[in-house]
Amino acid sequence: MKSAFTGRDLISLADLSKREIEEVLQVAASFKKEGVPEELLKGKILASCFFEPSTRTRLSFEAAMHRLGGSVIGFSTSSSTSAQKGESISDSMRVIANLCDLIVIRHNLEGSARAAADAAFKPVINAGDGANQHPTQTLLDLFTIRELHGKIDGLQIAMLGDLRYSRTVHSLALGLAHYATRLYFISSQDLSLPEEIAESLRKAGMKFSYHTDLEEVMPKLDILYMTRRQIERSSLPEKVPFVLRKQHLEKAKESLRVMHPLPRAGEIDLSVDALPQAAYFQQAANGLTIRQALLALILGGL
Ligand code: CP
DSSP: OTTTTTTOOOOOOGOHHHHHHHHHHHHHHHHHOOOOOTTTTTTTTTEEEOOOOOOOOHHHHHHHHHHTTTTEEEEGGGGGGGGGGGGOOOHHHHHHHGSEEEEEEESSSTTHHHHHHHHOSOOOEEEEEEEOOOHHHEEEEHHHHHHHHSSSTTTTEEEEOOTTHHHHHHHHHHTTTTTTEEEEEOGGGGGGGOHHHHHHHHHHEEEEEEEEEETTGGGGGEEEEEEOOOOOOSSOOOOOOOBOOOOGGGGOTTTOOEOOOSSSSSSSSSGGSTTTBBBBHHHHHHHHHHHHHHHHHHSOOO
16 A cells, blocks of 8 residues: 655655654654564665765664665765766766665755755655755654653753754754744854744744753753754854753753754763763664654555
């Protein structure tokens, strides 16, 4: 039977309705509880096209494909591809589409994943395009929030750090706009949330506010979503980031959980890792589950 996902691209969180987000989360929950159908994608090939560095996203997509019985081709750096000779993303994708059943692409240019999807005649999943979007990260973030609190509606969620260049923040804000959450954006002025994301939240009727100090909002929070400074996308001078330490959590609710898409770059002190509030490694582990669900839906006709 064909699902609504069969053969589809996933380029932006905005491509998904709430019903579709819930479908992915539901399949992921059932895979996590009952295991995956190990032969579902037998004979299928995933092209893993990472023009930009990645640890979690690339390896969890590749592991997901192997776990579902499929196989993987690809590259983990643009330096080994014909991009070095000047080949365009579109030309590369037209060629690669002949060799596989689905393309996963990460690239430093905003809009690159959309360009890839326009050129390729196979489904394309955006694994991060510049500072724009990272939709599969958002699906695993939503899955983790529900796992941590048993719900998404009604939660008070702060995002802290580089809100201007973090694609995980941009995608997650759009994802949370489907739920009744209250959002707090905490950053310096030069790293504040882009206006177009704020406008989308206003249109969705979301309640949100801007802050420069975590202490102002800490006692209210259910989730604190930390981000690193995206130095690879910014010409702003590098500053010492805010570092979350054990003592900051003393003013938090006992049920507060700290998330981070990782990698971290010093903004969460290692002393936080052993605390019950630290949820970022659980979050990273859910990347495999969510990507298995997506591949099964898009390629496996679940
Ligand atoms: N969260 C995330 O995208 O991590 P990687 O850059 O390691 O894939």
